[in-house]
Amino acid sequence: MNKLPSLKALHVFEVTARHLSFSKAADELCVSQSAVSHQIKLLESSLGKSLFKREHNQVSLTVYGGSLFAVTSDSFKRIKAITDNLSEQSRPSLKVMAQSAIAVDWLAPRIAFFNELNPNIDVVLSIAVSDLDFDASEYDIIVGTWPAPINFVTQKIREEKWFPVATHEVMEQVDSDEPLSLLGFTLFSSENGQDWQTWMQTRKIDELLPTNITHFSNTILATKACLSGKGVALSCGFLADDLIERGQLTALKHLSYELPWGHFFIHYRQESLLSKQVDAFVDWVMSSANKKAI
Secondary structure (H helix, E strand, O other), X not given: OOOOOOHHHHHHHHHHHHHOOHXXXXXXXXXXXXXXXXXXXXXXXXXXXXXXXXXXXXXXXXXXXXXXXXXXXXXXXXXXXXHHHHHHOOOOEEEEEEEHHHHHHHHHHHHHHHHHHXXXXXXXXXXXXXXXXXXXXXXXXXXXXOOOOOOEEEEEOOOOOEEEEEOHHHHOOOOOOOHHHHHHOOEEEOOOOHHHHHHHHHOOOOOOOOOOEEEOOOHHHHHHHHHHOOOEEEEEHHHHHHHHHOOOOEEOHHHOEOOOOOOOEEEEEOOOOOHHHHHHHHHHHHHHHOOOOO
């Protein structure tokens, strides 16, 4: 097949596949439902494949339809992004999604430094707790401990170590040469105790996991809870270094360990329309995280 299908038909297909409804597609496109059906039939005829299953008043994608939707959805989003920029004659905007753990206390406070170095690039920063909370295809760059989405390349930002943190008052009561002494305090955990269990194994502490654990849904909450002076958490440089430098927390970095799932990565589109801007942001994150610049 040397000839591309009708762009109009592909657009109608993308909208219909997104809604899985001919009537909702008609509403979005401001056309009749029969017009939507006509375009879908034309596309199916030109491809020689059925794209939708129509059973019991429900619409679903066939295998062929699913494959085509994956491409058309991404393509139309990218077309919209570049045409929006061209029509507005605005500065390019990088859409960055970051895991809340690294976004709140590390990335967000440093974005102004990137803006100073790159005044012609706008950054739109969003945050999420889980990679299930957003559609990766809507972003240029993703930062977190999550795996790389499809069509993204990835770099580990740095080797990350995790270590106990608490207020100075709490740490004064700890025997820093005896890791076991930490277990007498309330332990703040964001991994249902697995983080402390792993830490105990690396320190060769052959004890049952203590019951004095307070659980949090993510690491930044566990780290912030230490500011109360009521317990100890396992944190890392991205989350705790600024608090440590301000004297709000104290760290026992000599008792650090490597958490298997605790490394942060930066993922970016393999083929981006804003490749120069993406490269600038990636380089800045890498150099900032590795203490070369802020």
